[in-house]
Amino acid sequence: MKFKYCPKCGKELIEKYSWDEGGVPYCPVDDIMYFDTPKPCVVVAVLKDNNILLLKQSYIFKNSKVLVSGYVTNGETVEETVYREVKEETGITIGDIKYLGSEYLSSKELIMLTFMANYVEGEINKSDEVEWVDWRELENAIYEMEEDEIGKNVVRKVLSEVGYTEDKAYVYDNNKG
Ligand SMILES: [Zn+2]
Numbered sequence: 001m002k003f004k005y006c007p008k009c010g011k012e013l014i015e016k017y018s019w020d021e022g023g024v025p026y027c028p029v030d031d032i033m034y035f036d037t038p039k040p041c042v043v044v045a046v047l048k049d050n051n052i053l054l055l056k057q058s059y060i061f062k063n064s065k066v067l068v069s070g071y072v073t074n075g076e077t078v079e080e081t082v083y084r085e086v087k088e089e090t091g092i093t094i095g096d097i098k099y100l101g102s103e104y105l106s107s108k109e110l111i112m113l114t115f116m117a118n119y120v121e122g123e124i125n126k127s128d129e130v131e132w133v134d135w136r137e138l139e140n141a142i143y144e145m146e147e148d149e150i151g152k153n154v155v156r157k158v159l160s161e162v163g164y165t166e167d168k169a170y171v172y173d174n175n176k177g
Contacts (some may be wrong), residue, residue, distance in 0.1 A: 003034040037110040048119035051135035064147040091125030139169040
């Protein structure tokens with residue numbers, strides 16, 4: 001997001017030169033440069049045996065299931081975000097968190113850091129923010145995530161990580177192409 005006014009004091013920002021970045025909006029009162037940075041968020045594929053944890057959250061996608069996701073908040077590491085979001089949204093405790101790469105969503109200026117993690121313990125106990133959450137067979141997940149392109153990419157990476165070699169998980173992809 002490009003800032004015009006200082007979010008701290010409300011003063012109109014001026015341009016300040018910053019090496020490679022060129023002119024950057026700057027508040028001389030608070031001495032802060034407001035770089036045009038995306039908002040970091042996490043997307044997590046939680047695995048238990050051959051199953052993956054899918055959620056229904058209509059405010060994200062009306063007709064698709066999605067993976068656990070959430071914003072990185074100030075004061076925590078990204079790994080802590082992954083652990084916290086899974087716990088808050090589903091009640092599940094996870095371990096073996098593995099980074100799978102990032103995706104940029106320009107419409108929302110999000111940098112989505114994607115992960116896989118293993119179930120450790122806990123019963124599903126969803127938050128009010130989630131309409132439905134349950135385990136689904138990993139090889140059927142893509143069929144239920146139609147609108148969620150980034151989520152489907154994460155599942156494809158997970159299939160590769162777990163060494164999945166069958167065709168079934170990709171039938172939907174193949175029929176589309
Ligand atoms: Zn200011």
